[in-house]
Amino acid sequence: MFVGETGIRRIVQRSCELTRAAKNGDARAEGGIDLPTLQRYINFWYSVSLDLFGGEISSNAAEYFACGLKGRANEKKYDDHKALEGAYAMPVPEDGRLRDSAVPLRNAMNEILRDAYIDDNQRGLDLWNKTIAEHGLDFRLALPSRRFNRRIGLYADLRFSPDGEPLAPEEFALRSDDWLPSDADRAYVGSLMRPIHEPGRMANWIAAPTKGIDGKPLSFEYVRLA
Secondary structure, X not given: OHHHHHHHHHXXXXXXXXXXXXXXXXXXXXXXXXHHHHHHHHHHHHHHHHHOOOXXXXXXXXXXXXXXXXXXXXXXXXXXXXXXXXXXXXXXXXXXXXXXXXXXXXXXXXXXXXXXXXXXXXXXXXXXXXXXXXOOOOOOOOOOOOOOOOOOOOOOOOEEOOOOOEEOXXXXXXXXXXXXXXXXXXXXXXXXXXXXXXXXXXXXOOOOOOOOHHHOOOOOOXXXXX
């Protein structure tokens, strides 16, 4: 998480710098990645990452936890280490609506782990927003709802807005380019991906790190290319 958090923070910083430098306030005009595009990529990668935890209600997760093959983050904060008591409240789709359901803890273990992952993501996002605020820009990045753009679990066959509101499939299709990277976004970002070999020099779309590895100067020749 630290590597991704600091790397994206450098991109956010550079986006802010170029946004302020551009006459039209668009970082793309200065060869950078604008903040709205970063938000769309966050929406995509965050939502597909949530799928990696599996379904919200899972008998496999319950069995793996019982066998000691799956555990909770920060287990020491729990009193019932066998997770035999209690339930996890989650909204479950039913007849086109979301209904609150109490799921036995072991069966909700994937969702409990997803909660911890979401908390980690939010901490990183808070740091990125702090960088944006330090540059005086009126923009805030946000995590979309855990129901948004899902392909696995309870919400896989449904469509939701980034705020978690149910949508008709056709409405989601009409607005998907507002929320997820479009073909044009991918083409633009791809056009920026050019190698930089000169020591101490960064691509225009990312800020330099605050310090070099092992205290070395940024211009240190860490890698020598034959």
